[in-house]
Amino acid sequence: MCLAVPGKVIEIYSANGARMGKVDFGGVVREACLDFLPEIEVGDYTIVHVGFGISRLDEEEARSTLELLKEIEGSVEEAADKGSAHEAGVARSSPLTTRERLGSAERKRRPSG
């Protein structure tokens, strides 16, 4: 029920007094109501649930999360190449710091509304 999918807003217009938009989900374009996202603009990503945008996707946050996770991956692989460096917590890319960051809350994001 709570399934919601990210898509890119490609058009915004008004219909029946509602703020509507066309949203592109990897090639499939559907109409969505954007009344809950007064600040969203064309080119932004939104998360759509039952035909309503419920969030402006924070792209910077998504990128930094993935970078953080990939950093971990890199550090683990690097450590594997270099024997037990990772386990000892002395790998060059300072994996413990990354691992700590991974388990902590992210930067405060601003409300999307």
Place this chain on the structure above:
Amino acid sequence: MTGRDAGKAMKYLDEFRDGKLTRRLLDEVRKTVTRPWKLMEICGGQTHSILRSGLDQLLPENLELVHGPGCPVCVTPLELIDKAIALAARPEVIFASYGDMLRVPGSGRDLFSVRAAGGDVRVVYSPLDTLKIAHENPKKQVVFFAIGFETTAPANAMAVIQAERQGLRNFSVLVSHVTVPPAISAILESGQAGVNGFLAAGHVCTVMGYWEYEPLAGRYGVPVVVTGFEPVDIARGVLMCVRQLEQGKAEVENAYARSVCREGNKPAQAVIRRVFEPCDRAWRGIGVIPGSGYRLREAYAAFDAETRFPDVRGILTQESPVCISGLVLQGLKKPSECPAFGALCTPQAPLGATMVSSEGACAAYFRYGRHADSPMAREVRA
């Protein structure tokens, strides 16, 4: 969302399904866990993602995931299913519903069989579709089954607001909304499930924020991690949760910050508050949880299907005597522990709603072959 172009990538979705990243995160989980812990994922969408990706079988043996009550189709009380069936069978009614509800068993039959018998039952993707149906069928009464958690409440509320704005007199809603924090409170208060930490539902929190969980985390000493739906998101939520548990912390953290902020979506909350007010709500298989539902405010009583069709009140209901879905929904039993699972009860012939819904735990166990805690499953975990 269906009909996805198979050839194209879905940005901000595919990256969070990366198997390699998920495994790395689970390696970290394995390194972190030193004692047995039990986590509950709230949302049925998360349950399905966990079973589909096999995450449950890749966790360390002493870390257990139990499945929460976050499936609105599953917890919609039988009385309301029976009311829906009675309304849908009326010749003047077009009954519109999200697809999952059609096969949910009522006391006697389901909405599908009403349709087979000639009732006008339609599946809608969005509540706004129902307004279109009402416009196109002025001589019919269109009734929409407004179910869901906080994620769906603003959309359903907006349909009522637009119906009023458009002067639609042939549109009404049968409301069965439920809310998450009172259900978590009830689970913690009873203590039977022995849950040590929660993965909160990412899209409920997208709408409502997560400030409501802070007093719960403090009062009951349980970490709550707002978690998304893809394997990377879930593995990360699990890691953050066990890390808190191992460090003796009980805080609310956000592992789904690309969609969720602490305050949530305020315009959506304002629409919920305008149309709905909190009420006590019976959850199928669980019972009444105080303050755990929304009902229409008096100002919108004209759109209440139960007011418009007063004779559908007070239907006598009858639950299956074998089904243990209530225990499954509270995290007290696994679907495979039910004697009817996979034999008397299948998605084709369900005894309980948890076997029907695309978010129901029983349906997930059936679909992804968790018929028993098989030796092979144990081997993979070890």
